[in-house]
Amino acid sequence: MIKKELIQNSKTSIKPRWNRVLIKVELQDKTEHGILVNANSDKIIYETGIIESVSFLAWFLFSVGDRVAFKSYNLDTIEIDGEDKHFISMFDIISNV
Numbered sequence: 457m458i459k460k461e462l463i464q465n466s467k468t469s470i471k472p473r474w475n476r477v478l479i480k481v482e483l484q485d486k487t488e489h490g491i492l493v494n495a496n497s498d499k500i501i502y503e504t505g506i507i508e509s510v511s512f513l514a515w516f517l518f519s520v521g522d523r524v525a526f527k528s529y530n531l532d533t534i535e536i537d538g539e540d541k542h543f544i545s546m547f548d549i550i551s552n553v
């Protein structure tokens with residue numbers, strides 16, 4: 457039986473569903489209008505971030521506070537209370553950093 461404390465060890469009240477994790481993105485290169493800039497557009501962009509919350513299916517691989525590298529083209533972004541929240545599938549996370 458999975459303990460509820462393992463799943464709800466988050467700093468935020470937002471809980472991702474299924475195989476998603478909530479990530480605070482670090483060091484994104486954006487213009488003042490919010491457009492992502494990539495000097496090498498022929499390569500896949502990898503970003504780093506800190507996990508803020510994990511879903512039921514991802515808790516055994518990742519924990520809150522883990523710093524990870526992930527594919528940035530597949531972010532789902534939602535604005536809540538004036539702050540952008542980024543959700544990503546656990547399968548798009550490349551490695552712990």
